Amino acid sequence: MKKAIQIDERDNVATATSDVRKGDTVEVLSPDGKVILKAKPVDDIAFGHKLSLREIRGGEEIIKYGEVIGVASRDIPAGEWVHTHNVDSARLKTSGEEVRGVTV
Amino acid sequence: MTEFLGYERPDGSVGVRNHLLVIAPIDCSYEPAKKIADQVPGAVAITQTHGCGADTMLAHNLVGTALNPNVAGVLIVGLGCETLTGEMLVEQIEPSGKPVHNITIQELGGTIKTHERGVRLLQGMAQDAAKLRREPFPLAKLTLAVECGGSDATSGLAANPAVGVAADLLIDEGGSVMFGETQEMSGTQHLLARRAVNDQVAKDVYTIIEAQENRLRSMGVDSRWMSKGNIDGGLTTIEEKSLGAVRKGGTKPLQGVLFNDWDRFDRPSKPGLYIMDGTGWDVPSVTHMVAAGAQVVCFTSGRGSTTGHAVAPVIKVTGNPQTYARMTDNMDINAGTILDGSESLNSVGRRIFQTIVDTASGRLTKAEALGYRDYIVFKRSREAEHLLGHC
Numbered sequence: 123m124k125k126a127i128q129i130d131e132r133d134n135v136a137t138a139t140s141d142v143r144k145g146d147t148v149e150v151l152s153p154d155g156k157v158i159l160k161a162k163p164v165d166d167i168a169f170g171h172k173l174s175l176r177e178i179r180g181g182e183e184i185i186k187y188g189e190v191i192g193v194a195s196r197d198i199p200a201g202e203w204v205h206t207h208n209v210d211s212a213r214l215k216t217s218g219e220e221v222r223g224v225t226v
Numbered sequence: 227m228t229e230f231l232g233y234e235r236p237d238g239s240v241g242v243r244n245h246l247l248v249i250a251p252i253d254c255s256y257e258p259a260k261k262i263a264d265q266v267p268g269a270v271a272i273t274q275t276h277g278c279g280a281d282t283m284l285a286h287n288l289v290g291t292a293l294n295p296n297v298a299g300v301l302i303v304g305l306g307c308e309t310l311t312g313e314m315l316v317e318q319i320e321p322s323g324k325p326v327h328n329i330t331i332q333e334l335g336g337t338i339k340t341h342e343r344g345v346r347l348l349q350g351m352a353q354d355a356a357k358l359r360r361e362p363f364p365l366a367k368l369t370l371a372v373e374c375g376g377s378d379a380t381s382g383l384a385a386n387p388a389v390g391v392a393a394d395l396l397i398d399e400g401g402s403v404m405f406g407e408t409q410e411m412s413g414t415q416h417l418l419a420r421r422a423v424n425d426q427v428a429k430d431v432y433t434i435i436e437a438q439e440n441r442l443r444s445m446g447v448d449s450r451w452m453s454k455g456n457i458d459g460g461l462t463t464i465e466e467k468s469l470g471a472v473r474k475g476g477t478k479p480l481q482g483v484l485f486n487d488w489d490r491f492d493r494p495s496k497p498g499l500y501i502m503d504g505t506g507w508d509v510p511s512v513t514h515m516v517a518a519g520a521q522v523v524c525f526t527s528g529r530g531s532t533t534g535h536a537v538a539p540v541i542k543v544t545g546n547p548q549t550y551a552r553m554t555d556n557m558d559i560n561a562g563t564i565l566d567g568s569e570s571l572n573s574v575g576r577r578i579f580q581t582i583v584d585t586a587s588g589r590l591t592k593a594e595a596l597g598y599r600d601y602i603v604f605k606r607s608r609e610a611e612h613l614l615g616h617c
Contacts, residue, residue: 125565125566125567127383127564127565127571129383129387129473129571137383137460138460139383139565139566139567140565149567151567151570152570153387153570153571153572154570154571154572155564155567155569155570155571155572155573156570157567168460169379169460170379170380170383170459170460170461171460172460172462184462186466186469187387187466187469187470187473188477189417189465189469190465191462191463191465191466191469192462192463192465192466204462205457205460205462206457206462209462209463210463211413211462211463211464211465212463212465
């Protein structure tokens with residue numbers, strides 16, 4: 123069975139641990155190694171690439187490692203390949219960030 | 227409460243090894259220093275290769291290594307005309323209470339006489355050091371350095387998160403963890419700053435990453451951009467790339483940023499997680515962190531790596547099962563079991579944590595058992611730092 127890992131329970135994407143073909147059944151493992159769901163990728167997904175675990179709306183945050191890694195640039199259906207074609211960095215667009223009152 | 231077996235030092239710190247350190251403050255005396263160290267079991271020679279000026283950044287590293295709890299005693303072997311003298315080092319090492327001796331080749335009349343005197347001094351320290359017995363100590367006495375090198379797609383997926391789990395477990399038990407390689411934090415400053423315990427630490431995070439980005443830009447490298455290889459490998463944004471790297475430090479609150487320059491050489495002041503501002507070059511990065519007090523090192527590598535350290539055990543972790551199979555002689559832990567689902571991330575993390583405790587208690591790492599004693603002092607260019615407005 124093909125597998126993918128959800129590194130943090132807050133993540134809305136999982137990372138494929140081998141090359142996955144469209145239509146394969148993929149077991150998505152939690153950090154505890156439990157199968158949390160079986161995904162049906164709607165795209166081919168290469169080793170190390172990500173698939174969406176649920177429908178993500180355009181403008182919604184993409185979460186991996188429990189942190190925001192970017193923002194969906196359009197609606198992403200469940201099981202879709204998640205990469206530069208449908209995600210923008212949240213950071214490169216930002217200038218002058220404010221953290222705990224510290225502006226740098 | 228987990229304990230490890232270590233050697234108590236006069237200053238109350240606890241070593242996980244009982245090495246004798248032979249310091250050549252200048253590379254001119256390194257060959258004779260190595261011969262002296264070769265004669266006595268447990269002794270290891272180090273030097274720096276940035277010339278004979280009395281540069282405080284070099285002195286901080288050499289002194290820091292001597293002060294590391296893994297060192298039982300110190301012998302300095304100088305040439306005699308260097309500006310960074312043995313006396314300057316002795317002055318900073320002596321307050322620790324560990325034995326320290328200083329000899330110079332020009333004063334003793336050549337290397338054969340120096341060898342005789344040096345071996346005799348080391349011999350005495352080796353006899354005394356061998357009397358020390360390991361005793362149980364709480365993990366509050368342990369500082370772990372975390373490093374990654376030779377990364378591949380499995381690093382951010384398996385090895386780094388698993389080492390991060392081990393780092394969190396160590397901090398839960400009162401220990402300390404530091405991770406460095408400032409340039410690999412680019413893009414995560416807002417996330418690291420959010421974990422800072424106060425505004426100053428948050429500000430320090432921004433300061434060091436901005437300074438490192440400046441250095442890279444001055445060389446015509448824009449560190450914000452992702453390489454084609456990164457994107458082909460599945461990394462979508464700079465945030466994702468850097469998060470995979472910083473995840474090796476775990477998820478705990480950030481107690482402080484350790485600065486390492488001409489005016490400061492910071493060490494962790496209380497338990498918890500720290501960032502060491504430093505180079506992304508593996509061996510010098512580990513050298514810095516051990517000089518700042520880390521007794522054990524965890525080093526992740528997807529492609530495989532061989533390096534050890536002069537006085538600290540380096541545990542090698544790979545997230546790539548093929549690398550583990552190919553380089554079993556060099557890699558201590560296979561975290562690649564996460565990828566096929568045969569072991570959970572948390573289970574691998576606990577296995578790494580147990581290996582850290584066992585290594586601290588005396589079990590040799592593969593790099594140690596092969597005799598690898600890597601040590602390189604990194605120094606920034608003071609002129610360049612001036613031009614960039616960093617000092």
